[in-house]
Amino acid sequence: MAENPAQRASDAEREEVADRLRAAAAEGRLDPDELDERVGQVYAARTHGELATLTDDLPAPAAAPSAPEPAWRNEHVRQRLAGFIIANFVCNAVWLATGTDGLVVALVHAVFGAEEERDERRLPRPPAPPGLPRL
Numbered sequence: 001m002a003e004n005p006a007q008r009a010s011d012a013e014r015e016e017v018a019d020r021l022r023a024a025a026a027e028g029r030l031d032p033d034e035l036d037e038r039v040g041q042v043y044a045a046r047t048h049g050e051l052a053t054l055t056d057d058l059p060a061p062a063a064a065p066s067a068p069e070p071a072w073r074n075e076h077v078r079q080r081l082a083g084f085i086i087a088n089f090v091c092n093a094v095w096l097a098t099g100t101d102g103l104v105v106a107l108v109h110a111v112f113g114a115e116e117e118r119d120e121r122r123l124p125r126p127p128a129p130p131g132l133p134r135l
């Protein structure tokens with residue numbers, strides 16, 4: 001509050017005192033009836049002095065807790081994340097190299113212009129079997 005108790009209070013200052021009273025009631029420092037009475041007096045108050053008398057018997061509000069440090073700044077988390085990323089990179093590289101039905105081979109052939117040598121001694125693929133007879 002301002003240092004001059006005779007100075008007029010603003011609506012924002014009244015709301016601040018009302019919030020402080022509600023917090024005190026939530027902590028069990030005021031019972032519901034006393035809270036209602038004091039909040040009514042807050043909104044009727046005209047000066048800082050009148051507002052100050054409503055909170056004189058209450059302790060000063062606790063400081064707001066500081067924001068927690070972001071998780072990525074923790075060295076342990078960063079090491080675990082790096083291990084996770086490397087393991088995923090290796091797994092994806094192995095999958096791309098072996099499990100994509102020739103995608104890597106096709107890319108290598110496309111980039112280097114190489115063509116697969118055909119073995120003329122191999123027999124051609126047999127034709128597909130005919131469909132089942134109709135009933």
